[in-house]
Amino acid sequence: MTVIRENILANTQVKDKYLEGVRLLDEERQGITAQDLFDFIQRNNLNMSLSGIQQELSTYDLFVFWHVTAMQISLPVGNAAHNGPIFLPWHRMYLRRFEENLQRVLQDDEFALPYWDWAADGELDVNDQWRTQLWSEDYLGEARGTVRSGVLSNIQVRLAQDPLGNGIVSIDPRPVERAAGMSAGVPDLPSQAQLQVALDEPDYDREPWSNSVRSHRNILEGWFNGPSLHNRVHVWIGRDMSLGTSPNDPAFFLNHCFVDRVWEIWMAEHGRNYAPQSGEGPEGHRIDSQMVALLGESLTPQDVLEADDWYVYDNA
């Protein structure tokens, strides 16, 4: 079934279901513990550590673990999910798996992941950007400090990347933390004009495929004149959104759903072009590279260029 992804501020029913689905995934247990993830890291020879308390983890925590472990797999360019061409297809696969799991716990095959149009908020006065409806009790809760109001006050962070170390920590459970607009040098969200630069860029990506090139992917990821666009949203929200365990903040999925929508709009304009092609560029970023997958089968960028069988965007 093809579902329609909408702006979270445009449909309160979708918003309520999203928050409830996140809460259910954070509540759901599969008998998997922090020790199991430590053993997983060792068994798969990942170059990272896991320390901290022993505890049973939720399905939501596994999405956090999936993201941060993919980030820890270094490739000749970037890692298995970021800093290179793989960024957009990997997150499309990842979001689709998250959407499928929300549909499962909500028992609603028609549910679609919502997006947050942060470029629209980027047009507001800088002092109003963190005071919008999105950061109210009825939506995501506090933009600054500990999230103590609304549905997301029930969400607990259990896995956090150690910013000084080389791995993750199974922490004593605590609420999500934010510091929107408080990061030095990043007081505001990206603007429509900055977004348009990414949409106007004709090449998906180009040699040397790194975070220094001028390409649609690199501008949208936010390295070009960065932190910009996607990266800037992570930095602007701050705290949990600033770490490799950023999916701990459900705002992560709203940000990436909008990033995916921008990519979809770009493909509608410029064609479903991806680079590097087979046999070109760094392994792990090619159109036929198997992407790192924990929940669900591994896909390639080629597999996700057409998303119509899964979802479409409103007004895209």
Add this chain to the structure above:
Amino acid sequence: MNDALPKDLKHIIKHKKDYVPDNYQSSDSGHSSHHGENSFSSERIVNYKGKKVVIETTYKVEIDGVPLQAHVAAADDGTVHCHGLPNYSFESATSLVKNLIDAEGLAKASKNEISKPCHNDNDKEHNDGNDRHHGHH
């Protein structure tokens, strides 16, 4: 209803060995560790007026005498990046380290109960001697 969650998820987590695809070429280049000291080197290559320019930058950061374990690198535009704060571009290493210290409190655990040899015989050899990965806690 969709079957989004594998029924054997626990089995997958406990036994999966092929998380990293076989043909992935990992790159730990630029990272050296000797006698508890960590340093990170990154290379920038620029072609300018027919000349190939190679700039190698090495960072060795200690905080209260403890080497920083998170990978640090210089980007082509001269900004400093770090795995510990993956979406940031810093104008200086000093600014980077201040932000890392500010974020440290997000990943505190009251105790470490994890990094002990597992008693599962099948996994024992993987866990023995792996405490070298636990640099900071």
